[in-house]
Amino acid sequence: MQPLVGLIMGSKSDWPTMEHAAEMLDKLGVPYETKVVSAHRTPDLLFDYAKTASDRGLKVIIAGAGGAAHLPGMVASQTSLPVLGVPVQSKALNGLDSLLSIVQMPGGIAVGTLAIGKAGATNAGLLAAQIIGTFKEDVRKAVDEFRATQTQTILDNPDPDDQ
Numbered sequence: 232m233q234p235l236v237g238l239i240m241g242s243k244s245d246w247p248t249m250e251h252a253a254e255m256l257d258k259l260g261v262p263y264e265t266k267v268v269s270a271h272r273t274p275d276l277l278f279d280y281a282k283t284a285s286d287r288g289l290k291v292i293i294a295g296a297g298g299a300a301h302l303p304g305m306v307a308s309q310t311s312l313p314v315l316g317v318p319v320q321s322k323a324l325n326g327l328d329s330l331l332s333i334v335q336m337p338g339g340i341a342v343g344t345l346a347i348g349k350a351g352a353t354n355a356g357l358l359a360a361q362i363i364g365t366f367k368e369d370v371r372k373a374v375d376e377f378r379a380t381q382t383q384t385i386l387d388n389p390d391p392d393d394q
């Protein structure tokens with residue numbers, strides 16, 4: 232199936248975090264592609280990827296990076312597709328460096344920044360699906376069902392001490 236979401240990350244080492252975005256996209260039936268694209272180590276690839284993304288049929292880009300996390304902002308500078316940035320939890324500063332690098336975009340180029348680490352990657356997949364759901368009915372329904380199941384599961388298990 233034609234990928235609608237580009238799921239990119241600065242390094243293979245980001246995959247244990249970013250696979251949670253992939254998991255959510257799988258769950259919600261959103262076709263996506265994955266690729267390592269580094270702002271620092273493969274800058275030409277970054278420009279090519281971002282500039283051709285829309286023509287290749289992508290509708291949303293999820294970009295995860297850690298440390299000096301320039302990837303989401305640089306991708307956003309080269310495409311008008313929505314870019315969702317995931318701050319990967321770095322070893323040295325626990326991802327605060329990643330978060331601040333991604334979230335503090337100057338006005339005029341937008342990156343939607345998610346939480347640090349697994350929650351952020353999960354929600355990036357969910358938010359990408361919600362964007363795709365604005366024009367793809369099956370994905371919108373999958374998101375609604377996911378949320379309804381999540382709510383019901385909590386209502387059915389109110390005792391925090393139950394296993």
Ligand code: RP5
Pocket residue numbers: 240241242243244245269270271295296297298299319
């Ligand atoms: C960033 O540097 C990557 O996004 C990664 O989070 C971090 C460390 O990369 P590796 O040295 O593990 O490849 O560009």
